[in-house]
Amino acid sequence: ALSPAIERFGIDAKPAEDEAVAGFRPRLVYWLGVIGDEQQVVSWAFGTVTEYMEDPSSIDPALAEVALLIKAKRGDEFLFEQFVAAFEAADSPSARGIYLRALGGFENPAIRKRALAYILEGPIRPNEIFRISNQIRKTEAGAELVFDWLLDNYAEITTRMPPIWLPFLPMASNGCNIERMEKAKVFFSQPKIIVDGTEKQMAKVEAGVLDCAALRKREGGKVRDYLKKL
Numbered sequence: 153a154l155s156p157a158i159e160r161f162g163i164d165a166k167p168a169e170d171e172a173v174a175g176f177r178p179r180l181v182y183w184l185g186v187i188g189d190e191q192q193v194v195s196w197a198f199g200t201v202t203e204y205m206e207d208p209s210s211i212d213p214a215l216a217e218v219a220l221l222i223k224a225k226r227g228d229e230f231l232f233e234q235f236v237a238a239f240e241a242a243d244s245p246s247a248r249g250i251y252l253r254a255l256g257g258f259e260n261p262a263i264r265k266r267a268l269a270y271i272l273e274g275p276i277r278p279n280e281i282f283r284i285s286n287q288i289r290k291t292e293a294g295a296e297l298v299f300d301w302l303l304d305n306y307a308e309i310t311t312r313m314p315p316i317w318l319p320f321l322p323m324a325s326n327g328c329n330i331e332r333m334e335k336a337k338v339f340f341s342q343p344k345i346i347v348d349g350t351e352k353q354m355a356k357v358e359a360g361v362l363d364c365a366a367l368r369k370r371e372g373g374k375v376r377d378y379l380k381k382l
Contacts (some may be wrong), residue, residue, distance in 0.1 A: 178218045337358065
């Protein structure tokens, strides 16, 4: 469905192309490479990662980030260590952010756990603390893993972040999973956990989860049937 678009616009930018195309390309490449396993895009990503790691200034940062995520999805422990070393050697906020999100892009469950552990063990700045976990949360299995990690390490995590962020931590239970949301309600209602704004944020999360779950229950079967017909 999406391959004709990349054939039309190309993976690499063209001279004087429309800004809308340039802005949309990273998302299109992400869909094709991470979700669609399009071999042309995967091959491009592997080559681009090598170029970026040798000279970050040679690659558009938006496309570099996508390339690293595509390769990370298929990556092993050795690639994880390479990305960690590159992150720790990076001398720009842009490169640090790209490598951190890539550390959250590995599909291997054991590496995902290593990535979460690195948040508390590595040289992560307060404004970077959720870069890895937010990437992991993009799958349902990853969202569950991050939620459990947050609750298990809540005390240490919260000492590493600005207090103004604390009311927003219930957002870790976002999604369509009612059981996870109910667990969050119990956890964030504890006297030692709750702060000003927590209840308001938890109410927003609850409304969103219930709405999502209801929509999935009502329309999920129809969507699955439609996709099977395609």
